[in-house]
Amino acid sequence: MEYITEKQLFLLLCLGLSLAGGCVKQKSSGELPQKQGIILGFSQIGAESAWRTCHTRSVKEAAAQAGVQLLFSNAEQKQENQIRAIRSFIAYQVDVIAFVPIVSGGWDNVLMEARDAGIPVLVTDRKIDSDEGLYAGFIGTDSIAEGRNAGLFLLEKFKEPLERGGPIRIVELSGTVGSSAATGRAEGFREVLAPYPQFQIVHSASGDFLRSKGYELMQSILASYSNIDVIFSHNDGMTLGVLDAVKEASLKPGTDMAIVTVDAEQAVINALIRGEVNCVIECNPKQGPGIIRLAQTLARGESISRLIHVDETVFYEWDDLSALPPRGY
Ligand code: GYE
Numbered sequence: 001m002e003y004i005t006e007k008q009l010f011l012l013l014c015l016g017l018s019l020a021g022g023c024v025k026q027k028s029s030g031e032l033p034q035k036q037g038i039i040l041g042f043s044q045i046g047a048e049s050a051w052r053t054c055h056t057r058s059v060k061e062a063a064a065q066a067g068v069q070l071l072f073s074n075a076e077q078k079q080e081n082q083i084r085a086i087r088s089f090i091a092y093q094v095d096v097i098a099f100v101p102i103v104s105g106g107w108d109n110v111l112m113e114a115r116d117a118g119i120p121v122l123v124t125d126r127k128i129d130s131d132e133g134l135y136a137g138f139i140g141t142d143s144i145a146e147g148r149n150a151g152l153f154l155l156e157k158f159k160e161p162l163e164r165g166g167p168i169r170i171v172e173l174s175g176t177v178g179s180s181a182a183t184g185r186a187e188g189f190r191e192v193l194a195p196y197p198q199f200q201i202v203h204s205a206s207g208d209f210l211r212s213k214g215y216e217l218m219q220s221i222l223a224s225y226s227n228i229d230v231i232f233s234h235n236d237g238m239t240l241g242v243l244d245a246v247k248e249a250s251l252k253p254g255t256d257m258a259i260v261t262v263d264a265e266q267a268v269i270n271a272l273i274r275g276e277v278n279c280v281i282e283c284n285p286k287q288g289p290g291i292i293r294l295a296q297t298l299a300r301g302e303s304i305s306r307l308i309h310v311d312e313t314v315f316y317e318w319d320d321l322s323a324l325p326p327r328g329y
Helices: 006-014 050-066 079-091 108-116 143-157 159-164 180-193 211-224 236-248 266-274 288-299
Strands: 018-020 039-044 069-074 096-099 121-125 137-140 168-174 199-206 230-233 258-263 279-282 307-309 314-316
Touching: 039 050, 039 079, 039 288, 050 069, 050 236, 050 288, 069 079, 079 096, 079 108, 096 288, 108 121, 121 288, 137 288, 143 159, 143 180, 143 258, 143 279, 143 314, 168 180, 168 211, 168 236, 180 199, 199 211, 211 236, 230 236, 236 258, 236 266, 266 279
Parallel strands: 039 069, 039 096, 096 121, 121 137, 137 307, 168 199, 168 230, 230 258, 258 279
Antiparallel strands: 018 069, 279 314
């Protein structure tokens, strides 16, 4: 099997891309290489959490297994890097583009460029605000449902305090501002609790889905607020920082306050089993096979479903988790 030429590789490297999952056969005439399996340009937002690295691994493994040639770009948490990578995918004339939009807005122009180049775009994991005509479809997590499940757990957990009239004081650590994951979780959570004024969200701030910021935020919250009944954290990465800060304050997480979190990383499932966390909402990162299957469908010129939510569940403090298989992230 021949390989991508040095000139093409140089171009890719200049554009911050890497070729994962196979090589591209060189055409004798020096034109664009003969493709062996479709070429998928994939823009990932970064590696901010164990969830994210699992999402990346899932895509790369599924691409390799399907013989899909993956141009992979890590945006290092910057939207401008994602837009640059998508433009390079267009220049390279990939068959399909897929990306995780770090935030919901600001994609119209580059999506119009992809449309004008005749390249279908698949939105994955997080959602965008753009007109549906600018992309082929979405596969990813249902963040609003995740937020609702967090609220529904509290209705169950605090049934008696509710009957006594509350107040039940909640602190929320939200994810990346402007991301559909943070917006959706906040929306679903508030929708469920709205009919119960006994629940009071006394503080909400963004920890950007990062463990370090979750720790710093929780330290300052504990210095400012007493009698916190609930911590709702938008992802397990921040929750791990929360647990460190709560323990450092000589408080017992899961007992002195209930902790509800999203993702279901192994480390936090372990904390649930230890009683340090009370409810873990699963957010499924293993989206690779679905993404690759949809990309292959699009490359054949066929249409796909507009909206596909991956399967997700909820783990409660009262569940028997002894038979739960390893999470893989
Ligand atoms: O919850 C978090 C990651 O976009 C749903 O992003 C994903 C979120 C996930 O940083 O861990």
